[in-house]
Amino acid sequence: MTSQDYKFEGWLASDASAANGTMQWKEFEPKVWEETDIDIKITHSGICGSDLHTLRSGWGPTLYPCCVGHEIVGIAVKVGSQAEGGIKVGDRVGVGAQGESCLGRKGPCEECASGNERYCGRHWAGTYNGTFMNGSKSYGGYALYNRSPSRFVVKIPDAISSADAAPMLCGGVTTYTPLKRNGCGPGKTIGVIGVGGLGHFAILFAKALGADKIVAISRKGNKRDDALKLGATSYIATDEDKDWAQENGRSLDLIISTVSSSKMPLAQYVSLLKVDGTLIQLGNPEDGSLSIPAGMLIMRGAKLGGSVIGSPGDIREMLELAAEKQLKPWIEERPMDDANNAIVDMNNGKSRYRYVLVNKW
Structure with a gap:
């Protein structure tokens, strides 16, 4: 499958009113491709409280248009020649809240060198609402496809379902x-x-x-x-x-x-x-x-x-424990088509205890 075989489309917020359920389904331009990247055909995307904060610019001005969602699970459909992690096309993979740090670009900072990328002080790009080193904006998982640097893409253990794995990633x-x-x-x-x-x-x-x-x-x-x-x-x-x-x-x-x-x-x-x-x-x-x-x-x-999120090593370790202990989060699956209603319901405290958006493929 080549990049011409699919389009990047998703739920875009144009202003703070999107938190009230007014996101619009549109095409967007993903990160400019680099050989360290991986494209993911999204099957599941968890709804996180951070999504609501970002949609309404609650933590500062959001870079609209914005596609939120940083609990992404899907299938790798394109893998760069310099991708890390041994991921192959067809693997089930996930992405959490961080999309990029300084490691591998300018020589690692102390935090990245020690496996603590989540606290990188030189460069920190979120999986959405961020800016990559190549100048591209980051767009999240309320979408059909996601493109992320391979360092922050992890394999999902066979023992964990995609729906259960998604909200674990943040x-x-x-x-x-x-x-x-x-x-x-x-x-x-x-x-x-x-x-x-x-x-x-x-x-x-x-x-x-x-x-x-x-x-x-x-x-x-x-x-x-x-x-x-x-x-x-x-x-x-x-x-x-x-x-x-x-x-x-x-x-x-x-x-x-x-x-x-x-x-x-x-x-x-x-x-x-x-x-x-x-x-x-x-x-x-x-x-x-x-x-x-x-x-x-x-x-x-x-x-x-x-404390903030977890670095890729933390995510892998957590997934291993979850698989070993057969840990089951309390989730409710919602159709990706229903994303606007789902974020309103979550904001009103109706989730018990996480919503997961599911694409129909």
Whole structure:
């Protein structure tokens, strides 16, 4: 199959109103081809919260027209002569949130050289809404085809379905990586703030990594049963459980916070940490900055940090664990044709817990 055999078409946002379900199906010009690239015939594309933030320019001005979607799974249909990873035409592959870093172009920076491409400080192009080194814009997975640099394309293990794999490529690895790197495992007690798309993955991976205790934390009690089915051992509803902070103080080794609000009670969350405990923030609020609870951190010797997505090595490692543990995310498949309605439903909190768009081929 040659590049002339298919067109790059997808759902394009022309302005911030697209977040209300006004994306339009149009043809777009992909990245100018390089022999390090791979073209993917998209079968599945997860809907991520980042898509909504980007559609409405919530994190800064979006490069409209924009095609979002960075949880892409499909079939490799064109593989450059200098592509990495041993990928061949016909392989089932995926792409997460990052499309390019400096590695291989200007000599690797310290982060890229150590397999930590997600923190590259020289050049960082998102799978969508970014600019590649060759000057091309990046377009995402709400589409028929995707073109990405091969370094950020990974093979999907046979044991994982395409629909299950798609949301793991951003949502899954965004929670797996900080759990693994901050010592989640046997003997550890883990807190997960927010039982949504990211939070449900955090519970699944904390269990897969062998945590002794997993506490799901949400404002309301309506997700208690879901959290326990996912693998949580207990649940805190902060709007309903009186004295929740005092009753659960100094009980957690590690907290993963997935919520994106500057109004979260961060000091109370930190109070749940044991001495030397760590809280890792994943959600990036649009509505302001988080205030550092200095006193609470000081009196517990606690650490407050952040984490973003996962590098290709993290994604491969996560997929291996998911295959080994037969991890099953809670997803609902939606037709690619229904993308506008699906993003509105997700924004209204209807997903339990990830939507995956499916192309009809």
